[in-house]
Amino acid sequence: MLGLKTEKRAVPSPWVELGILGLSVVIALLVGAILLLMQGFNPLHTYSTLFSGAFGSFSALAKTLTKTIPLLLIGVGLALAFKAKAWNIGAPGQMIIGAIAGTGVALFLPFNLPAPVHVALMFIAGFAAGAGLAALCAFLNCKIGLDMVISTLLLNYIVLKLLWYLLFGPWQAPGVGFPYTTALPDSLQLSTIAETIHYPTLIIGIIAVILIHIFVSRTKQGYEIRVFGENPKAAEYAGISRFKITMLVMIVSGGLAGIAGVGEVAGVHHMLKLGVDGSGMAYVSSFGYTAIIVAWLGRRSALGSALAAFFIAGILVGGYGLQTVEGIPYAMVSAILGLILIGLTAGMILTRYKISFGRRRSK
């Protein structure tokens, strides 16, 4: 009988991993090609449009980098949280509450500040708001055992409703009737390169990636997080406090999501509005959810998540281009994006196992 046998790979080499991931993208694209052919589109042409729409020109690259910023910030935070088995599904809510806090500081501060200080305060407020929301869930989880997946997920809806309330209520721009606030004063709008890349946020993101990478691999606390994430029982045995770890990683991941929210307000939209969390894009629910895929694809490592954020941002931007330039229906674009993500996630599992056809061979 022909059967599939799987064996765990002891230590996958990075080249094998990269090869497998590359191969899974190719396979996904081949399956997607069948779909495209059935609908009468030229797959090669479609894919080259997808690629060039994402990375093919200076402006395409700039768009991709702009979308990378929130995915990077949230993804690297979630990577840290997931590493410590803190299942934070609340990044969309933490991002929105950060955006609200940042906007509040920008528009409603009762006194005047120099612009750089004011902007810094916006980011600090955003971090604090996102971190506070996440910390609440972590605290309830550790003290009364409230499941963190449930609490973080449900808070997303509550925060979204708060955003609605503010935008249709007290914060609505006067005399317009649309759900957004008045624009931020020019001095508080983030400077950009290539028109769209709000680089102050990008710099914060890059610093976060580097710091988290060093933190996890080199510090005592990082060691605790790794031990806890790999074997919570051994961590307890070693005297590592679950409470401290969970609070810490939730504060960092929630705070980074909050900063991403401020970045979108001050760097992209220049106002608080619906869809500030990225859910305006047709096939994306929210950066906060997409970043979950970023973190897993990045194998819960800071550097990996940074790469994954760039890659997924590329797919999003390229896919949007397909829709507008080629007139390929939205459903088809999402199907191809979905295939690529399925391929990558499946490939990720393959990097940890060897598969052989037929009889089981030696270990």
Added chain:
Amino acid sequence: MKIPLPGRKRKAIVVAPEAKIGEFVVKMKGITKRFPGMVANDNIDFDVRAGEVHALLGENGAGKTTLMNILYGLYKPDEGEIYIRGQKVNIKSPSDAINLNIGMVHQLFKQVPRHTVAENIALASSHDFFFPGSKVKEKILRISKEFGLKVDPDAEVWQLSAAEQQNVELLKVLCRGAQILILDEPTSTLTPQGKRELFSRLKEMKKRGYAIIFITHKLDEVLKISDRCTILRKGKKIKTIPTSKATKRSLARWMVGREVLFKVKKKPVKKGKIVLEVKKLCVLGDRGETAVKKVSFSIREGEILGIAGIGGSGQGELVEALTGLRKIEEGRLILSGKDVTNVSPRKFVDAGVAYVPEKRIEVGLVPTMSVKENLILKDYRVPPFSKRLFLDRGAINRSAKEKISRYNVIAPSPDTPAGILSGGNIQRLILARETSGEPKLLIATYPTYGLDVGSVESVRELLLKQRERKSAILLISEDLDEIMMMSDRIAVMYEGKIMGIVDAGEVTREEIGLMMTGTPLGEIS
């Protein structure tokens, strides 16, 4: 070459084995199996007769299981030939082996916990599309009656004890018509009583002409149950001899390759101050029952207090309470004069309490992390391993290399994931970590459980070295011999209570046995 497979068409029913008693049913000649970086089996000859128990003895990693996996079709040998009932065969998969009436009971049972016994057995032996409930049940009852394997076919597997699950596993292979049985360390999860029962079942099967291969590293079992014995060491066959010509000492020497001392040399050590004092401790178990009932004892510097008792008498809960992992309901804990009742596990670590846990891999190790990272699990926060915020990788590497060689941990490199080490090496790694910090109190739970003779010896020596260093040691073990030879004093637990504490020199096995089964010391005349 392929021979016609006798079992393929036939409905698997139990028949008396066709081979005559004493006839060779298995012959393996010149079996060699190479794995990357090692030779697991090096030119091994092995045979089994119908109606005998043939023990396959060797340390962890000697190649016993590999050899049997080859016979069962899980591995393909690189060289060598296999003859079953005189005919050369090419066993390419377990289903070929099953068709040749070979059955294997694995060390870890492969059962579906939520299914009934009958369903589990049908899964293994029936090719029918629909669930052949009554047929299978009837067969199970017939076979279990024949061999005295007590199992209720309608019980769900998760409700069964380890011994009963083993019976299910045996029934499974018997229902498939196995006449050549391979048992891979079948006693490792059994209680002494379960072991006795298994042995009488095996004797019954032997009489009926079944051929039984018994993989083990326990010498007593070899002497008790087997007719012949083959000893493997590091992939090579040392010899095959009739068990009647072997002694425990000679078997151990062949297996380990050197003289093994079954008696440890315990130097007299002057006892110092009291290190740990336990006062009327009450602790709850996982199900809310009182698992430890008013337990009191104390341990001095340079003293080993052994706690004997049948597994599940409250030892596990007691130890967790002594390390801060479980809440103390009543009573007090005094460590070096300080009250440490219900302080955090970290306070115990800081106070110099080392703990070798019962569940080594689940609790004592982070299997996916490297050997060197596992070695600093208890002292990563203190110099030389860390300075302020950061870990000092240089110091960690140096110390890992030193500990690996000093404690004789066999690992490919300090960066290897700790989980792939063998049982004995994992235990040496944990001991290296726990004892190198010169603990005041060392709590060792079942420290030699499941280890081979050589490792057992090294672990015991390590504990005695700590005793000479004037550490106080709490030793928990089910192995009465170990308790009696290692301890200075012995406390016996029964149903959460201490039945008595006695000097190891002034007590007999019988007295301890009586206390273990519920007779308080005062009532022993």
